[in-house]
Amino acid sequence: MALKRFPIGVQDFAVIREDGKYYVDKTDLIYKLVKADRYFFLSRPRRFGKSLLVSTLQYYFEGRKDLFTGLAMEKLETEWKKYPVFKLSFAGNKFITEEDLADTLNLKLGEWERQYGLVPSDKSAWGVRFELLIKAAHASTGMPPVVLVDEYDAPLLDSMENPELQLTLKNEMRKLFSPLKDLGGILRFVFLTGISKFSQLSIFSELNNLKVITMNDDYAAICGITKEEVLTQMQPEIQALADKNGLTYDGACEALTRQYDGYHFSKNSPDVFNPFSLINSLSDGELANYWFSTGTPTILTRLMRKYKVDPTPFDTGFEATLDMFDAPTETAKNPIPMLYQSGYLTIKSSKPGSRFVLGFPNDEVRLGFLKALMPYYAMDDVVQNDSFLLRFVDALDDCDIEQALTLMKAFMSGIPYDTERQDEAHYKTIFFLTFKLCTPYVVRTEERSAAGRADAVVETAGAVYVFEFKLDKSATVDDALKQIDDKGYLIPYSVTMAKDGNPKKLFKIGVTFDQEKRTIGEWKVVEG
Numbered sequence: 001m002a003l004k005r006f007p008i009g010v011q012d013f014a015v016i017r018e019d020g021k022y023y024v025d026k027t028d029l030i031y032k033l034v035k036a037d038r039y040f041f042l043s044r045p046r047r048f049g050k051s052l053l054v055s056t057l058q059y060y061f062e063g064r065k066d067l068f069t070g071l072a073m074e075k076l077e078t079e080w081k082k083y084p085v086f087k088l089s090f091a092g093n094k095f096i097t098e099e100d101l102a103d104t105l106n107l108k109l110g111e112w113e114r115q116y117g118l119v120p121s122d123k124s125a126w127g128v129r130f131e132l133l134i135k136a137a138h139a140s141t142g143m144p145p146v147v148l149v150d151e152y153d154a155p156l157l158d159s160m161e162n163p164e165l166q167l168t169l170k171n172e173m174r175k176l177f178s179p180l181k182d183l184g185g186i187l188r189f190v191f192l193t194g195i196s197k198f199s200q201l202s203i204f205s206e207l208n209n210l211k212v213i214t215m216n217d218d219y220a221a222i223c224g225i226t227k228e229e230v231l232t233q234m235q236p237e238i239q240a241l242a243d244k245n246g247l248t249y250d251g252a253c254e255a256l257t258r259q260y261d262g263y264h265f266s267k268n269s270p271d272v273f274n275p276f277s278l279i280n281s282l283s284d285g286e287l288a289n290y291w292f293s294t295g296t297p298t299i300l301t302r303l304m305r306k307y308k309v310d311p312t313p314f315d316t317g318f319e320a321t322l323d324m325f326d327a328p329t330e331t332a333k334n335p336i337p338m339l340y341q342s343g344y345l346t347i348k349s350s351k352p353g354s355r356f357v358l359g360f361p362n363d364e365v366r367l368g369f370l371k372a373l374m375p376y377y378a379m380d381d382v383v384q385n386d387s388f389l390l391r392f393v394d395a396l397d398d399c400d401i402e403q404a405l406t407l408m409k410a411f412m413s414g415i416p417y418d419t420e421r422q423d424e425a426h427y428k429t430i431f432f433l434t435f436k437l438c439t440p441y442v443v444r445t446e447e448r449s450a451a452g453r454a455d456a457v458v459e460t461a462g463a464v465y466v467f468e469f470k471l472d473k474s475a476t477v478d479d480a481l482k483q484i485d486d487k488g489y490l491i492p493y494s495v496t497m498a499k500d501g502n503p504k505k506l507f508k509i510g511v512t513f514d515q516e517k518r519t520i521g522e523w524k525v526v527e528g
Contacts, residue, residue, distance in 0.1 A: 003237055006279040011051040013059050017067045024229055024275070027073035029222045030056060033213075039180075039190045042222070043214040044265070045343025047276035047291055049223040050193040051091055054150040057191060058087050061146045083188050084137035086112065086130075087148040095155035098168050105176065109133065116140060126172065131179035134186065144188035147180060153194035156329075181209055196329040196341045215326065220269035225278055227261060227271035237282040244285040259287050262361035264347040274343075277364060291343075292368025303335035310425060311373055312432050314339075315366065316444065317348045317359035325358060344369050367437065374433050392434075399463050401507060405523050408434065413519035427513040428455060428469055454489040463505040464493040466528075472512045477524040480510030490528045 004022040007015075016023050033040065034057070044050050059067050063082035068074050088108055095101050102124060109129050110120040116136040121129055137145045155173065159166035180190055192210070213219045230238075231253065242252035256273070260281065263272040277290040325340040336358070339345045346361040360366040388411050395404035412430060435443045435458055444457045456467040466489045468480035484490065489508070496504045506528035514521030 003240060004234070004282075006283045008280060008283055011055060013052060013055040014064065014067055016052075022279075023071075024225050024233070025071050026053070026222055027056070027060075027068060027071045028076065029219060030060065031073055031076040033219065033222070034060070034189060037211055038184070038187065039210050041192045041194075041210045041212045041214070042219070043194055043196065043212075043341055044223045045274075045341070046195055047274070048343070049275050051089065051150050053223055054087065054089070054148050054191065054193060057146075057148055057189075058085050061085050061189065081143065082141075083143045084141050084145045085148065086133065086137070086145060087150070089150040090154035091151040093154065095158040095169060096165075098165065098172070101155050101169055101172055105172075112137075124172065124175075126176040127178040130176055131183065134179070134183055138186045144186050146189045147187065147191070149177075149192040151194060152192050153196050153329075157196060184209070196338060215266045217266045217268045220264070220266045221272060223275075224263060224272040225275045227257070227273065230256070230273055230278065234282060241282060241285050241287075245287065255287055256281065258363050260291075260362055260364055262346060262348075263343070266347070267350040269347065274362075274364070289364045289368055292364060292372075303338065307334050310429060311370065312429065314345060314358075314360050314369075315436070317357045319351070320356055320358050322354045322356070325356070370433055370436050374437060396458075396460055399460070399505060401465060401509060401525050405509075405511070405520060405525075409520040413517060431456060431467075431469070454484070454487075457489075457493075459493075459496070459504075462498050463507060464490075464496055465507045465509055466490055466493070467509045467511055470510070470512050472514050472521045475512070477510035477512055477522050480512070481508055481524060481526060484508045484510070 005020065007019075007021040007023070010016055010019075010021065013023075015021075030053070042050070042053075060073065060077075061083045062085055063080045065074075065077075065080045068077075090104065093100065093104055095104075105124075105126055106122055109126070110122075112133050113120045113129070116133060117140070118132060118136055123129070134145050134147075152173070155169045156166055159169055180187065190210075213222075235249075238252050238256065239249055241247070241256070242249050245252070245255075247255065256278065257271075260274045260277045261271050263269075263274065265272065274291050280290040281287060320336065325336050325345070327337040329338055329341070336345070340358060344360070344365055345358045348357040348359045350356050360369070388407060392404055392407050392411075395401070395407060408431070411434070412427075432443060435456075444459075454466050455469045458465040458467070466484055468484050468489070470476070470480050485508070490506050493504070493506055498504050507525055508528050509523060509525050511523045512521040513519070
């Protein structure tokens with residue numbers, strides 16, 4: 001069976017359909033959307049298919065019935081009509097000056113002004129020009145216009161570190177969108193997408209009738225590829241991936257799930273795969289990190305450092321209320337809203353009372369994000385030190401924790417620390433990041449037991465290491481070991497078995513951090 005031709009880098013619905021490339025049919029949800037109401041806003045992470053969704057809406061409203069042959073829309077829509085469509089995309093541009101935004105708007109508005117017989121203008125009265133265009137289109141076609149805006153927040157994200165410029169761009173864009181509410185009587189449909197939620201508090205202060213479907217169960221799968229769609233529509237490609245990598249079919253499914261699945265966009269959301277990573281993986285036959293390599297979250301990692309947020313809870317999940325993560329970006333007091341809206345955190349589960357558990361969605365995001373964060377805690381690029389990495393992993397493979405800690409001590413002594421961060425939490429974060437990035441092992445921090453929480457647990461193929469950390473001026477390694485015993489931190493692992501059926505070796509390790517030398521001070525390892 002021939003493998004699917006995936007639309008790598010193609011976001012135009014017509015090109016995908018005319019070239020015979022694979023399209024995951026979302027037109028049943030699109031039909032439901034366009035019949036439900038008229039004003040919508042949807043937020044999704046980058047590379048999640050927002051531009052393709054906007055393109056599909058464009059061709060639907062332009063009456064291109066031929067492009068929907070064989071899709072759900074072909075049977076659902078019985079009255080194809082052609083509407084004037086105003087599609088404005090801010091994706092792909094860089095907005096680092098006010099002129100960048102002006103050039104983009106002048107180019108697009110001027111194109112439409114010529115199309116509808118208006119005299120092109122270079123004035124920045126964006127709202128007035130847009131209003132005249134919409135009225136002209138309505139008058140000349142006799143049909144209510146459609147407005148589609150893709151990545152509305154790109155100018156605001158580009159100017160995040162320049163508040164003065166961001167405010168200017170925000171005001172200019174508010175001018176553009178201001179007439180849309182008053183023109184509701186002649187508009188057929190308005191749809192805006194973005195990554196972050198700058199919300200009605202800023203750009204959309206006048207456009208306060210937008211229906212936000214970002215966390216609506218009905219549209220949770222409108223972008224991305226659900227696990228059901230993967231397993232029912234992509235069997236040949238999964239088998240090809242399995243054959244190339246020496247995996248069983250089930251093993252390939254599990255690997256794809258760990259690497260690219262795990263997104264949830266509402267309380268009852270299905271499992272959603274990152275579509276960009278998934279189709280690249282199946283096309284290449286590799287389980288690589290695609291999504292994260294397309295853009296390093298510089299702003300996010302700086303925010304993490306600014307707010308001194310410990311990244312370790314993201315690994316196991318942490319509780320949050322809706323207000324804590326589905327919040328306007330510009331009013332956020334911590335990086336959690338942007339991390340969630342950008343796709344670095346997702347909903348892992350929901351609880352009564354609008355409470356949720358957030359965490360990393362999958363391995364690709366987890367390792368990519370921690371790698372990007374590491375320079376803010378350690379050196380410019382931890383992975384440059386290949387000698388350290390190889391020897392560190394070899395030591396753990398050999399259950400030689402003494403050698404592993406010796407290497408860790410030498411590594412940490414070369415890190416230029418911020419004097420204000422020489423506390424126990426900072427040292428533990430570096431320890432966590434190093435283990436997570438350098439090893440394939442299970443690493444947990446603040447691991448719960450019946451009597452308390454161990455600082456860190458590292459589980460390898462043949463051993464379990466329980467660590468307790470102390471600052472050298474506050475306690476000794478013997479104090480740390482005594483706490484492990486008193487709290488029973490090793491007890492939950494006493495029946496943990498290796499693949500050969502034998503119990504894993506258990507080790508308790510007390511570690512002190514030397515504040516003066518800024519590295520590991522002493523340690524003591526006792527086999528449990």
